[in-house]
Amino acid sequence: MKHIAYTETVIDTEGRLADLVLEYAKVLAEANSADTVSIPYRAESGSVERITMLIGPASQLTAWGEDGDDTLGPAADEAAAELQRRIRRHRPAFVAPEPGEPDAAIDDFDDLGRPGD
Numbered sequence: 670m671k672h673i674a675y676t677e678t679v680i681d682t683e684g685r686l687a688d689l690v691l692e693y694a695k696v697l698a699e700a701n702s703a704d705t706v707s708i709p710y711r712a713e714s715g716s717v718e719r720i721t722m723l724i725g726p727a728s729q730l731t732a733w734g735e736d737g738d739d740t741l742g743p744a745a746d747e748a749a750a751e752l753q754r755r756i757r758r759h760r761p762a763f764v765a766p767e768p769g770e771p772d773a774a775i776d777d778f779d780d781l782g783r784p785g786d
Contacts (some may be wrong), residue, residue, distance in 0.1 A: 670711065671734035674759055681712040683745050684736030689752040690724065691732055696759045699724040706752065709744040717741050 671687035673680040703725025712718045724730065731754050744756055 670737050671732050671737050674677065674731040675680045675720075675728075678720075680708075680710045680720055682708055683739070683741055684734070685749055686745060686752070687732040687734075687758070689749060690722070691730055693722050693752050693756050693759075694724040694730055697724060698728070700759050701726055702759070706748075706755075708748045708752075709741040711739070711741065717744065719744070748761075750766075 670681050671684040673682060673687050673690060686766050690706060690708065693704070693706065703723060705721055705723050707719050707721040714725050
């Protein structure tokens with residue numbers, strides 16, 4: 670389990686979720702945007718509950734602890750997939766050259782000809 674400090678609350682959740690929440694907060698800050706996320710966490714009673722957080726450029730989140738064997742089940746898998754989808758949606762796409770293809774080939778337009786040729 671990892672802990673996330675959010676406002677005056679400490680949230681105990683899976684390490685991967687804590688890491689993804691921080692990564693998404695960073696992506697949102699870079700985009701000068703905000704969003705709400707809902708993740709499962711372990712309540713003091715030991716039950717698994719959900720918390721919804723508003724994160725964005727002004728968020729002051731801190732995560733600490735170690736990735737452990739304590740899992741929060743299918744709800745954590747769904748939350749992780751959703752966070753990954755949102756992170757990908759906010760990041761610019763990058764197309765890498767094919768393996769073995771020189772990077773210079775991307776800028777090689779000599780064979781296209783010029784207007785008026």
